[in-house]
Amino acid sequence: MTGKQRQRLLGTVQVSLILAAIFVMLVPIAWIFLAAFKTHVDVYQLKLFFTPTLENFGTVFDDPYRLGEKLFNSTIVALVTVVIAIPIATLAAYSFSRFSLRGETLMLVIILATQFVPAVVIILPFFVMFRDIGLLDTRLGLILVNLAIVMPFAIWMIKGFIDGIPMDTEEAAMVDGSSRLQVIRNIVLPMAAPGLLTSGIFCFIIAWNEFLFALILTNKDAVTLPIGLALFKGEEGDLWNLLSAAGIIIMAPMFVLALMIRKYFVQGMTMGAVR
Amino acid sequence: MRDNTLKYLLVLPAVLVVFATAIWPLIEAARLSFTVGRLNRPGSLDQYLGWENYTWAFFEEPAFWNSVWVTAVYTVLTVGLTTILALGLALLLAPGGRLRSAAQTLLILPFAMSPALIGVSFRFMFNPEFGLFDAFFGVVIPPLADVSWLADPTLAFAVVVMADVWGWIPFLTLVLIGGLASVPRDTIEAAQVDGASGWRVFRDVTLPQLGPVLAVVIILKAIFSLKTFDQVFMLTNGGPGTATQTLSHYIYFNGMKYGQIGYSASVAWLMVIPMIFLTYAYAKFVFRKA
């Protein structure tokens, strides 16, 4: 075999491997998408061709499942969590990025570390406290604990964005006559806006997908979508067509959001440890 | 206002939030771990009994050691498999081009999926009657044709690992692609001109320069593997028996199902200890540049 032939063969092998990888990555998702449009009967056969139906999406919003309430809870909880977290994180991130504070490294390490504390550790005291003050099964309670997981991401991610804004511009504004707060409002916020939006979306996805806190803190009124999945366990086992429809409602919006900010996903998750 | 005051005011709200939502629960969990701590027994949350919860976990509870073992094996397997597969995939996809960048985009999807949903999806895929993967493995490996995956301790464990690896490959791949992109092109080309084969270029030039990124990825994955809960809960709920009961699941079960808050808090704190080491290692990489 000549070098050129070998190269061509290698290229073919690579393309096949890539296609196989895409296939393995997408099949479980695709399978859910298909099942969501199948009737109860079709699910139980490995059918690729069937008459699609939208019936499942109607059923999940009806009694007794009432997925609409869960959708509402998820939206409110994730949204409010982000709306609280991003401004607070932005102020802190700005300060960490631009000034040297006493104990700055320690603070940053602790903030980094809180992300790694197992959620199950955090939730035990909160469960006890919320039981005593009546915050169990409320959206407010869920929002408060969600801040625990969202905050470190938000601070680190936004700090990364602000680090990337040249200092020159801010100094120019200060010499031009701005106070520090004017600089933040007129210069930093507009320049960091895409970064803030990205961080907000990132945190929204995390809060939306959050499972353990909601599992422990909610049981009826404040149940979120991921917990709602448990509803579709019928007497004769899982109701796969309904589970799939609910699954789409959970993941489809996140797919759209994730694709919007895909460039920053890696940066957000690694908190600046990579690149 | 002078910057010297302002800079502390700016971080104050964030520090308060982090303290209230993360530091306080850690301290309170530590306190609870020394109490009787029964949810259904009023007053027991302030009833101290020293190290008894810890000694109980260590010496009287095989289930604790089981979950430690499950978590350890789970972590080693998922970290190893995910890293190797993701590295391979990253090498395949790094060169770019239409197919490869499309694949990179698609990789975001599993990563945006809720882990709980990944659990559901794999339960679906391995359903003995109509699961696609169940059918697939039945054809490829005939002895597995008639098994009920989630009912067999070993196979259920394998499925849980598979679901985890499936869910994390995309993220690790994307990080490693970023790492590969930052390996200077000219060092690779120099090695090629010097006559190194593809494999030698990878081993002698690419891999050493990828080292720090690889380390970050492995530490991060280890942290998340140790904490695993969502998929396990949805996929096997720790079963069959306790074959797939991770530490997080064990803590959840004792705390919430049996109401033993004090005991589960002590196990939770035992779990924090390896996290401290991993976080320390991770922080070293984060602050390396600074």
Place this chain on the structure above:
Amino acid sequence: MAEVHLKNLTKRWGDFIGVDDQSLHIADQEFLVLLGPSGCGKTTTMRMIAGLEDPTGGEIWIGDRMVNDDLPKNRDVAMVFQNYGLYPHMTIFDNIAYPLRVRGVAKAEIGPRVEKAAAQVELTEFLHRKPKALSGGQRQRVALARAIVRTPKVFLMDEPLSNLDAKLRVTMRAELKHLSRALKITTVYVTHDQIEAMTLADRVAVMRHGVIQQLGTPDEIYNDPANLFVAGFIGSPAMNLINGSVQDGMFVTTGGTRLVKVKAADRARAILGVRADDLTVHEAGQGDIDVTIYAFENTGESTLLTVQWGKQRVIARGDRHLRKDQDDVVGIRLNSDHLYLFDPETEQRIDV
């Protein structure tokens, strides 16, 4: 318009000394250049004048006001940054207008003033673009326009030309000079480029290690360097520095060659400084000393001869029509009117 006084100004970061107890008086309407290699403290000095850096000690006076405790916005200075510091989310018009807006200048007044400033730097047609759509030279002009749109007490310019390509730098340098003469505003200008310093400055302060080595007009700095550092830093090619001693009124190289008469007392060690232009090239045997050419370079406007002189190499400038080759032998003559002697210990100039 104002003078600037720096009194015993010091900046320290831990053990590192950025600016070491320096005093400097900049006259009203003077164009003062702070010149030096990177890390010499010139930028730090400027940033302390702007208020972007707090001094560790000493006082900064602008006009008759001590501004140490003033925020940058209250110092009434305008600054041009090395990377321009343009606001990327604002149009050119808004960029230039910003210093006026933030100071509460009446809306009706802003338009004409921005347009006037833009016209002065020939940016009128770009006012509605964003900085991203402009070339490096145009961005530089925006930064300049933003500085001149007000009449500040002091202009501060931090290596404003260093990000431009060589050709554009020469054009902008001339424009800057023209503009500064027209505006008559006290200016502090930081650069590491000696040509910029020589061409623009009324006076130059050469800095090293946080200390001003010499303060003087470009002429004085070039023709009358105070010490070895200034002598070696100013001029291109750099001044030749030859080790030797002074014996019986002659400079003797370490190799033992009795080179040239100098008016100085005998000393065991001395360094002779002579610029390439003050070494004239002659045919072999017709100079003070015969040397072998190490490298011959033709720059077009003149020729440069690097010659081997004992153990040292020195550079002489030859006529543009001179043609020699490597290893040729030529005679070199020293222009005894422009010789400098330095003490190798103190690095200070010894009167010749």
